Amino acid sequence: MTTEKQKKNDKKNLKLINIIGTILVIIVALISVIPFLWIVMSAFKDRMDIMSPTISLFFKPTLANFKDAFGSSGGFSIYLRNSLIIGIANVILCLITGVPAAYSFSRYYILGAKHLYFYILTTRMCPGVAVALPLYIWFKNLNILGTIPGVILAHTTFNLALVIYLMKSLFDAIPKEIDRAALVDGYSEWQVFTKVILPIAKPAIASTAFLAFIYSWNEFLFALILGGRAARTLPSAFPGLVTALGTYWGQLCAVSAVVAIPVILMAVFLQRYLVQGLTLGAVKG
């Protein structure tokens, strides 16, 4: 009898905990989204409304900030183009080198694999300047400082590791029997990879590509230091709008919206890969 009562009590407690939990989660969600919405809203405000000292949800929306930033006088359309070129070229480069590497990582017991893993890990772990400074010196010697190819190469320092570890854990999930069966059927190893495994892995590769693109698209420090004027991306152009004459809040907010909103939309679809990508494949989503 007492256990019956206990169970009832437990259930009541559980309900209470769930309600408190729901409230906590909703508060956290609101705190997460409201500052961002404030920025997006400000992107549609004119200067007077942005500088208004009261919190108000009502204002006359304007597209002037977007026109100023991305119009012919603003230059952000060029930075947008640079961001797209760097992101896409970097993803292609990382996929071409990283996917076969991930496959052999998954299928073979590779000598020194642990050390390679550690090496890639430390590259991801060490402070950004510790990666950017050597690249700066090296690129200066190579004369590719301040060019788009330079930034593309710099972004491989983090995206190659991402591609290898994401794809490795995805190849691990494909049974090895499939490879063996194809080998028995007379395919060469290369053919097994290109004709059998790659078609199976296509959706996973697409998701990995999008995730790598997000990382390159969001990246700031390397683009700032190595990109210079000629290869400026959208994020690395931010400091240019904080000048001695004042801060161009409206344009900053407009560019922020353009940088952030596509990423948010992509991330909703990539949630599962996001977990694996962020933890170098250590946690499955």
Added chain:
Amino acid sequence: MSDRYINDAQIGFGLRKASWKGYKWFWPTIILLILVSLIPWLIMGSYSFRNINYIDPSATREFIGLDNYRTALHDSEFINSIWLTAKIILICLPIEFLLGFLVSLCLSSQMTLKKWTLPIILIPMIISPIVVGLIGHLTLNPDFGLIGITLRNLGIIKGSILGNPKLAPFTIMAIDIWQYTPFIILIFTAGLLSLPKEPFEASAVDGASSWQTLWNIKLPLLKPIFVIAILLRFTDLFKIFDTILIMTGGGPGSTTENSNFFAYKINFKYWNLGYGSAVVMLLYIVSFLVCLIFVKMVTSKNEAMQ
């Protein structure tokens, strides 16, 4: 011909013996890593032993041994920047983990809630850190920022927040907590949902309370995820940069300069690349050692589990 492939493949797929064979498809990666990582790193290493300054004509590029390293260890600004980095880690890490774990416990037990709120909670983590910095910069503005106005109306803080040397470091910590608690939420929610079902069924049969289940079953099972999460958070906290640059620029004074920002300042503002290389090498050694300790912890844990 095909016999040989099957045979080779069986050796490869058998996962019994280490071999160089897998490197066949690895060389593009190796070449790329040598190009963007090894060579530049070696060149920088040689810079750290020289007197190199891009804007000071008296710097002669001559070899000066360990002088740059000695300077770094006696540079009070460098030491202070390391102190700030340590403070950031010590304050942010526990708060992010407590809050993040609490929220992920709620999310993993209520799937509808998770479906609708998780994508929203993830926003601060996935948008570009430079946008996060702008969000901090604008909302904390005392005259027209959302948080600035609120704090002023409540009478808590009157003047500039980011310009106040006492408050500025805490804004950097607060913005990091806002930005990366979602990361903890995301990976612990995934971790909790991927736990095996059997131990919980068994504990339910035994009549364990939900607190006991959490403490004795869930937490031990989540240990590997804890270790990787601490490693990733630790290193990311070690290298905060974007938000500092856009929010405070290291100021007021040098109160919000962490070690990463200090290295940036020496190299790319003062162009003292010899000294800067030494600073970067020291930071690299620290992160290398931290990595080593954590990887040792992870591997020893895995072996213990097997």
